[in-house]
Amino acid sequence: MQPNNHPAAPDSFENCRLEDLVTLHQAIAALGQAPDYTAVVEQRSAxxxxxxxxxxxxxxxxxxxxLNLLIGSMAETRKETLGI
Known part of the structure; x- marks a missing residue:
């Protein structure tokens, strides 16, 4: 099945892109709550x-x-808040 080209269609490129961006931003936010430095490194790498x-x-x-700058900044800020 071919994806629908209409931007509002559930399987459109725009909706797929939006879903990926939302997931990525949520993962970046979670990086700021990593429980320890090992988790920061693993999450940043992922x-x-x-x-x-x-x-x-x-x-x-x-x-x-x-986004690369945001990930690096979030990881560095979390490292500092962990006292490392």
Whole structure:
């Protein structure tokens, strides 16, 4: 079955992209609540892997750069709040 090209269709590119972006942002937020530094490293690595999966098909150059900065910043801030 071919995906529907209408943006409002449940299987449209736009809806698939939106679902992936929501999931990615939720995972970035969860990074800020990692229980220890090992979890920070593991979650950060998984997020960077996911970014590689999404780029360039579902996210643009600008989004890729911004999200990479956000992931790095969140990981560094969480590291600091863990006292490391």
């Amino acid at each position: 997020l960077y892997d996911r970014m590689r999966d999404l780029y360039p098909t579902l996210i643009s150059d600008e989004e890729n750069s911004a």
